[in-house]
Amino acid sequence: xxxxxxxxxxxxxxxxxxxxxxxxxxxxxxxxxxxxxxxxxxxxxxxxxxxxxxxxxxxxxxxxxxxxxxxxxxxxxxxxxxxxxxxxxxxxxxxxxxxxxxxxxxxxxxxxxxxxxxxxxxxxxxxxxxxxxxxxxxxxxxxxxxxxxxxxxxxxxxxxxxxxxxxxxxxxxxxxxxxxxxxxxxxxxxxxxxxxxxxxxxxxxxxxxxxxxxxxxxxxxxxxxxxxxxxxxxxxxxxxxxxxxxxxxxxxxxxxxxxxxxxxxxxxxxxxxxxxxxxxxxxxxxxxxxxxxx
Numbered sequence: 001x002x003x004x005x006x007x008x009x010x011x012x013x014x015x016x017x018x019x020x021x022x023x024x025x026x027x028x029x030x031x032x033x034x035x036x037x038x039x040x041x042x043x044x045x046x047x048x049x050x051x052x053x054x055x056x057x058x059x060x061x062x063x064x065x066x067x068x069x070x071x072x073x074x075x076x077x078x079x080x081x082x083x084x085x086x087x088x089x090x091x092x093x094x095x096x097x098x099x100x101x102x103x104x105x106x107x108x109x110x111x112x113x114x115x116x117x118x119x120x121x122x123x124x125x126x127x128x129x130x131x132x133x134x135x136x137x138x139x140x141x142x143x144x145x146x147x148x149x150x151x152x153x154x155x156x157x158x159x160x161x162x163x164x165x166x167x168x169x170x171x172x173x174x175x176x177x178x179x180x181x182x183x184x185x186x187x188x189x190x191x192x193x194x195x196x197x198x199x200x201x202x203x204x205x206x207x208x209x210x211x212x213x214x215x216x217x218x219x220x221x222x223x224x225x226x227x228x229x230x231x232x233x234x235x236x237x238x239x240x241x242x243x244x245x246x247x248x249x250x251x252x253x254x255x256x257x258x259x260x261x262x263x264x265x266x267x268x269x270x271x272x273x274x275x276x277x278x279x280x281x282x283x284x285x286x287x288x289x290x291x292x293x294x
Contacts, residue, residue: 122267122268122271123199123230123231123267124199125199125200125271126197126198126199127169127182127197127198127199127200127218127274128169128170128195128196128197128198129167129168129169129182129184129195129196129197129198129218130143130167130168130169130193130194130195131165131166131167131184131190131191131192131193131194131195131196132150132166132167132168132193133162133165133166133167133192134162134165134189134190134191134192135161135162135163135164135165135186135188135189135190136161136162136189137161137162138155138156138160138161139152139154139155139156140152140154140155140156141153141192143168143193145179150192150193154254156250157253157254158249158250158251158252158253158254160246160249160250162246163239163242163243163246164183164184164185164186164217164243165183165184165185165186165189165190165196166181166182166183166215167181167182167183167184167196168180168181169181169182169216169274169277171278172274172277172278172280172281173277173280173281173284174213174214174277175211175212175213175214176208176210176211176212177210178210179281180214180216180273180274180277181213181214181215181216182198182200182215182216182217182218183204183215183216183218183243184196184198184218184219184220185217185218185219185220185226185239186220187223187225196220197220197221198218198219198220198221199218199219199220199221199226199230200216200217200218200267200270200271200274201217201218201219201229201230201231201232201234201235201266201267201270202216202217202231202232202235202240202264202265202266202267202269202270203215203216203217203264203265203266203269203270203273204217204240204243204244204247204261204263204264205261205262205263205264205265206247206259206260206261206262207259207260207262208251208257208258208259208260209256209257209258214273215247216270216273216274217232217235217243217264217270230267231266231267232264232265232266233266240264243261244261247259247260247261248260248261
């Protein structure tokens with residue numbers, strides 16, 4: 001009898017312990033579930049702008065940009081290693097096309113990222129470039145601005161290929177009546193129709209059968225190789241000669257076509273040509289192949 005009583009008490013104690021542990025586990029699970037839904041409700045009520053403001057207060061970790069300036073890490077340029085979604089628009093001098101914003105809704109504008117009254121440094125200005133011809137291609141693609149499609153224009157007859165990616169700057173009008181041309185010095189080719197952000201460092205003055213022309217030379221702003229390159233004299237040795245040689249000869253075997261490079265100028269001239277081309281676009285509209293005043 002005593003043995004049975006002891007055994008019965010032991011089972012009773014273990015059963016009570018099991019019940020207590022089960023109740024504690026259930027209470028903890030319910031608490032986590034409640035906290036999760038409470039967090040979701042609060043997040044939904046404060047809205048995206050308030051959550052971003054809370055993030056600014058909670059994440060004040062500073063970092064240093066490539067020019068040696070201390071900026072908040074949350075809003076540093078993409079090269080500092082933060083989410084590009086949060087910093088779209090840093091240094092852009094162009095506006096997104098109607099209905100196709102470059103930045104997602106609610107992304108901070110330039111005024112949110114810098115102290116008021118702080119100008120954008122010239123060597124930090126970025127522009128949008130639409131790629132038509134990838135690096136290494138012998139196919140010449142052209143963008144049809146009326147139908148908004150990419151066309152294969154022709155294959156180069158000369159035994160050469162494009163040294164950088166070749167494209168144009170949207171919402172501009174060059175002296176030849178087309179959008180302003182731009183070269184982007186990428187390490188690997190992109191593809192026709194790819195939109196890239198690029199930092200102007202120089203301009204190549206050219207002439208072809210359509211008249212005077214210009215090619216803005218740009219570098220990718222987030223690649224370490226190009227961080228120290230801000231002007232023409234900082235480009236790698238021989239690169240400008242390679243570009244000049246390509247445009248001097250790539251039309252040699254095609255009747256009625258000729259191109260020549262007249263010379264190069266630095267970043268200030270490139271930015272001035274971009275602004276002049278934007279002004280032509282504002283005055284003449286988006287028509288292509290029209291006569292415009294230089």
